[in-house]
Amino acid sequence: MTESNHELYEFGPFSLDLVERELLREGAAIILPAKVFDLLKLLVEQNGQTLEKDKLLTELWPDTFVEENSLTQLVFQLRKTLGESAAKQQYVETVPRRGYRFVADVRRVRRSAGDLIVTSRSGTTIVIEEEEEETNGALAEALPAPVELPRAVTTPRKVSLKQPAAMALLLLMPLIGFAAYRFFNQPATPFQKKTMRKLATAGKALHPALSPDGQLVAYALDEAGSRSVWLGQTATTNRIQLVPPAETAVQGICFSSDGQFVYYTALDQGQQEAAVYVVSILGGQARKLLADVDSPVSFAPDGKQLAFVRNAPAQGESGLWLANTDGTNERRLALRKSPDTFSFGGPAWSPDGKVIACSISSGKPGESFMQVAAVNVADGKVQPIGTQTWYAAMQVAWLRDGSGLVVSAWDHNAPVFADQLWFVTYPGGAASQVTDELTNFEGVTSAARADVLAAWRSERVSHLWVVPADKPAQARQLGANIGDNYSQLFGLDWTVGGKLLYSSHQGGNADLWMLNADGTQPRQLTVGGRRELQPVATADGRYIVYLAFDGRTPHVWRADADGSNAIQLTNGLGEQSLSITPDGKWVIFGTRETGKMIAKVSIEGGEIVGLVSHISSRPVVSPDGQWIACLYLDEAAQRIRPAIVPITGGEAVRIFSEMPRPEWDSFKWTPDSRALTYIAARAGTSNLWLQPIDGSAARQLTDFKSDRIFRFAWSPDGKSVVCDRGEDLKEIILISDFRD
16 A cells, blocks of 8 residues: 555544544554444545435445444444543534434545645535546547537558457457356356345344245244244234243244244243244144254255254263154264354255255364354265354355355454354355344344345343342432443453443443443543453452453453553463452463363463363352352253352352252352342343352342343442343344345
8 A cells, every 4th residue: 555645534532544444543443343434434524514314324235225223323333432422522413304414523634655744624514525637538538429429430440360469369259258158147146235124023023934935934022021933924014923922932943844834942931951842834732843952943855854953061062963854763963072062053954955054163272163064964974164264153044046055143353242144155165244234133044945034133222220239129220321232241340449340342342441330431441453351350459350352262361450461361262251269369260171161370370270170160259269159060950050169179069959040141149258149030021139058048139120131240348239231122134135
């Protein structure tokens, strides 16, 4: 790149570099999703002018029909990145019923030969205009003349066939013509254009499945904690209920090959294993078909067999299984040993019936990743499709002609935690991104005999709340809106100084932030390419320990209390769920290293010390420093339950058989070390509960009447709890017209 014509736009502490597609804040780069950058570019280039919503939608999604909420979310993300609420500075103004306007003072500068030259400056009422260049004579002659004007008369030039160049050209003409025919008649790459349309499902629909002809859609409806199964037409709003509401977790839906039956996988409340049920599209009683199933099912093209994933965590095994469509003749087709697994997003049988596609996870020292693989039906051989890998990959769906698959996945390099749809060619394996939104695409399905897809999209809206421990009814909402995708993974903690410590996307990347206890003065602690999660503060106020990764695998890092002087402490297969001993000397964490499930490392770094070899995860150190609470495999019941092990490691000294598995697998000690606090949902509403470690009955701490809790933390003095509460808005998106 040369610097002779390198333009920047400056506003406030920011510089927008259009050549490098980079936003800088006081010289530090801020990673922006592509669509957010494009929106900022449009607004800044037209500074002071109102850009209509329709124009923005056309510019940002030129080949795709999207709804207005996609633009609203981009504006929301841009405002969070620019820090409007923190800096009391407005950059993007909403013009009611019209669109948006960039209202900050903007300078356009040009970098030339290493020097920065200001060429113009605009406020909210000044428009920068470019002079039009005159068309030169050569270009004017090359342009076609208007039909109403006479054309110039020229004398044809004679070409001798004896000239070598002319002779070679004539000889090559047939070959050139054939090559041109082949080039212009290649099948177009799917998803260069597409139409996306939302079904009217009131923001509570999930796990869609399309009938073979694409005319019907089955889905689960989540209402007040109960899930029902519905059937509707893709072209109308007509729908009927197939399965009445029940306190069950529907995990996937599929149509039979003939389109006459709907198969759904569900985990009933209080059960450890999910089962597959089948119901006619005409209604009637659903009947149980298969037990111990961990994914949606997929049918062979001939309708005689189905495939599903079954995990055996006690044995460290994950299998792809087959069965007859009546549930008989179960048999394992392929096996993967931990840390390698099949995704519970589910398999997808290819249109020719020869392979079954499924997302798989793989691990080796220093990294873990997921990709899409094809399992040969004849011999069970597992072969990755291409070389593209993701941090997470879930449901896959074949295009009807078998030329490729669509997968819901999160890229390692994406700054925002949001699964997007990807297209993977088959058998070549070339991968390209289909969607680029801030919302989360959690799954995708396809019609067997039509070019139409159905995707499940969700958006989280949440706020921080502070709950007094002695007067929970006086819970109050803080001003901060931190509705991050997957916020249950982001962490929340109090510092010894009484501030809130958390991770958020609000800067355009998953970074660490600090906030006053009253919700004011948010301050970003980390900036850069790494994604930082789950911060925990030491009791002496010296350090913050957190998970961070700039590639495939999260590791344990430590920084000073202000986020500076970061150093990496571990380099395993992927660490998770951090906790710090009260003396601040050791970091306890979950690990995937062979023979170690819970381990520790000195806060100064050094060798990793294994503590618990039994199947366990999510360690949390008690405030008195004597115990570690964790999720633990109860071998007698073959169930994962909350348990307590000594701080020195070893076997569990108490397993809580009556305590339910916490929602999001999230629980913490009370500050007096006498009870575990956990999230439990009833009728779709989350509350905090206390389970005394002496085995006495659990009691409810909060009394919220709506919404779910995603993360929480006790204040150091034990007087209050802060929690992140809100809801996930779920909708089904139909994708069509993706082939030219």
